[in-house]
Amino acid sequence: MSDTNKASVAKFGGRGLNIAIVVAAAVTVAGLALWGVQLSGGLVQTGMRNLDSWGLYITMFMFLVGLSAGGLIISSVPRAFGMKGFGGISKIAVWTSVCCTVLAVGFVVVDLGQPLRLWELFAYSNLGSPLMWDIAVISIYLILSIVYLWATLRAETGKVSGKALRVISVIALITAVLVHSVTAWIFGLQQAHEFWHTALLAPWFVSSALVCGTALVLVVVIALRKVGYLRLDQAHVVKLAKMLGAFVTVDLYFFGCDLLTSGFPGGSGAEVVSMLVSGPLAPFFWVEVVGCVLCAVVCFVPKLRTNPLVVVASLLAIIGIFCKRVQLLVGGFQLPNLDYPGLVNRYTVTDWASGMAGAYQGMVYWPTPLEFGVALGVIGLGALLLLLGLKFLPLRPVDQVRR
Numbered sequence: 526m527s528d529t530n531k532a533s534v535a536k537f538g539g540r541g542l543n544i545a546i547v548v549a550a551a552v553t554v555a556g557l558a559l560w561g562v563q564l565s566g567g568l569v570q571t572g573m574r575n576l577d578s579w580g581l582y583i584t585m586f587m588f589l590v591g592l593s594a595g596g597l598i599i600s601s602v603p604r605a606f607g608m609k610g611f612g613g614i615s616k617i618a619v620w621t622s623v624c625c626t627v628l629a630v631g632f633v634v635v636d637l638g639q640p641l642r643l644w645e646l647f648a649y650s651n652l653g654s655p656l657m658w659d660i661a662v663i664s665i666y667l668i669l670s671i672v673y674l675w676a677t678l679r680a681e682t683g684k685v686s687g688k689a690l691r692v693i694s695v696i697a698l699i700t701a702v703l704v705h706s707v708t709a710w711i712f713g714l715q716q717a718h719e720f721w722h723t724a725l726l727a728p729w730f731v732s733s734a735l736v737c738g739t740a741l742v743l744v745v746v747i748a749l750r751k752v753g754y755l756r757l758d759q760a761h762v763v764k765l766a767k768m769l770g771a772f773v774t775v776d777l778y779f780f781g782c783d784l785l786t787s788g789f790p791g792g793s794g795a796e797v798v799s800m801l802v803s804g805p806l807a808p809f810f811w812v813e814v815v816g817c818v819l820c821a822v823v824c825f826v827p828k829l830r831t832n833p834l835v836v837v838a839s840l841l842a843i844i845g846i847f848c849k850r851v852q853l854l855v856g857g858f859q860l861p862n863l864d865y866p867g868l869v870n871r872y873t874v875t876d877w878a879s880g881m882a883g884a885y886q887g888m889v890y891w892p893t894p895l896e897f898g899v900a901l902g903v904i905g906l907g908a909l910l911l912l913l914g915l916k917f918l919p920l921r922p923v924d925q926v927r928r
Contacts, residue, residue, distance in 0.1 A: 542916055549909035556902005560635055563895060568638050572893050575873045577858035581892040581900055582636035586629050588737070588850045589907075590663070590708055591730070592843075593625035594701040595738010597670060599765075601701070604694035611761045613922030617749065618742050619674045620914045625741075626667045628907040635899055655711045659704075666704045673697045678919060705730040718857040720797050729779045735772040736817075737846040739765060740839035745911075747832050755921060766835050770824025773817045773842055780814075780849075796860060805888045806856055809848040816841035816848075859889050 563570055573580040600618040603609060634640055650657045676693050679685040706727040712718070713726035743765050749755040750762075784801070787794025801810040823829045823838035861881065871877045874884040875891070892900075914920060 542912060546909065546912045546916070549905050549912055552905030553902055553909055556899055556905055559895060559898040559902060563635070563899060564639065569872070570893060571896050572875050572890050574871075574875050574877075574890075576861065577855075577875060577890040579636070579854055579858075580890055581896045582632045584847075584850050584854045585900055585903070586632040586636070587708060587730075587854070588847050589625045589629040589632065590704055591734035591737050591846060591850075592741050593622045593629060593666075593670075593738070594704050594731075594734040595736070595740075596622035596625065596742055597673070597697055597701045597738075598735060599739055599742050599768075601673070601694040601698040604691050605698050607691075611757075611765060614742065614746050614755070614757065614761070616674065616677055616918075616920045616922075617745060617755070619670060619677065620918065620920055621741060621745055621911065622738075623667070623670045623674065624907050624910045624914070626663065626670060627910060628903055630663065630667065631903045631906060632900070635903065655707065655714055658707045659711055662700065662703050662707050666700050669693075669697055669700050701734075702731055705734050712853065712857065715857075719794060719860055720800075720853065720856040723783060725779060725783050729776070729783070732772060732776040732779055733846050733849060736769065736776050737843050739769045739772055740820075740842040743769060743839045744836055744843075747836055749915070751832075754915065762832065762835065763830055766824045766830050766838070769839065769842060770821045773821045773824070776846075777814070777817055777821075797856065800856060800859055801852060805859060806852050809851045813845040813848040813852070816845040820845070855888060855890050859885065861885055 571580060596618045599611070600615045600622070603611070604615075634643065637643065646657070646660060650660075673693050676685045676690050680687065680690045709727040709730040712721040713723060716722050743762070746755060746757060746765075747762065750757050784798055788798035800806055820838040820842040823834050869877055869881060869884075874881070875889060876884040876887075879886075
């Protein structure tokens with residue numbers, strides 16, 4: 526390694542990294558304090574109500590599961606199929622996957638209202654419910670991600686065979702696809718919600734995971750390359766960017782198919798399309814579409830594939846997929862499925878004072894400052910885990926480790 530790279534690595538692992546760890550820890554502690562406020566006052570302090578019982582926490586859960594699964598897929602596919610990898614980014618991709626999975630579980634915990642309800646999920650579980658399928662597959666997925674990272678580290682020292690690592694890669698790949706399929710079925714099997722009840726939801730979730738997972742890996746890898754933590758040939762960045770462009774295109778295609786089927790004259794989902802294109806969720810819809818199109822343009826045009834623009838394109842893709850998650854979750858509640866609810870008050874709908882017509886005139890749900898604070902605290906936990914891993918875990922390729 527050159528003296529310049531050595532200096533960059535020393536700088537990365539020095540005071541700047543320690544300050545970032547302290548900041549992330551402080552944000553995490555602040556989030557825990559706000560969660561304590563939520564526990565003492567109850568979920569009524571949030572914007573969620575009976576008729577829109579999921580909100581920012583479950584949106585972030587869906588989003589983070591996608592980030593996690595995408596990262597693990599990027600890492601496991603080359604090994605599973607005997608393909609050439611992406612220049613030693615496997616361990617970093619798996620670690621980001623582990624961090625995102627921990628955050629996804631954290632958002633489920635804060636959404637439950639009381640942490641002791643985790644015990645009730647297992648003690649009184651209904652194994653016929655997709656919710657329990659999701660809990661089971663995410664638990665297996667988290668354990669498997671950690672095992673996969675451990676096996677990768679052991680394989681570098683010759684203590685795990687290449688064949689065994691390939692078998693683990695195949696299992697990890699299948700589990701990553703299952704995670705998103707099962708999460709999609711939680712929504713898709715609910716016939717009472719027009720926006721959710723579609724067989725396309727599972728492949729749509731998988732394609733979105735590939736988009737935001739690849740984008741996250743690109744952002745992290747380019748940032749680590751910039752600070753000297755990782756040496757990576759530009760050809761690998763270009764290869765990942767092309768993959769991101771392909772994944773974005775497929776995801777937009779699925780979205781277009783769903784919109785065309787729903788909005789075609791005589792279709793039953795015209796109200797859904799109107800809600801997205803020109804209704805309360807239109808800002809999220811157009812941010813997703815425009816952002817993903819711009820991302821694809823950057824990824825496919827060689828002259829635009831500079832590292833700064835690739836980072837911008839990746840961030841646009843991540844923001845776009847987050848907007849898609851908002852559309853999905855809020856959109857499922859935006860169209861009321863109860864014609865004559867028995868009671869309208871502050872416990873049933875968010876904007877209850879103006880009645881049902883007023884409550885559904887705009888967005889039926891919007892997070893409260895408390896929810897934003899708790900969510901920021903959970904994200905701070907993820908940043909803390911990522912930074913600690915970069916500081917203490919051997920995530921760089923063996924040939925790049927400083928002697």
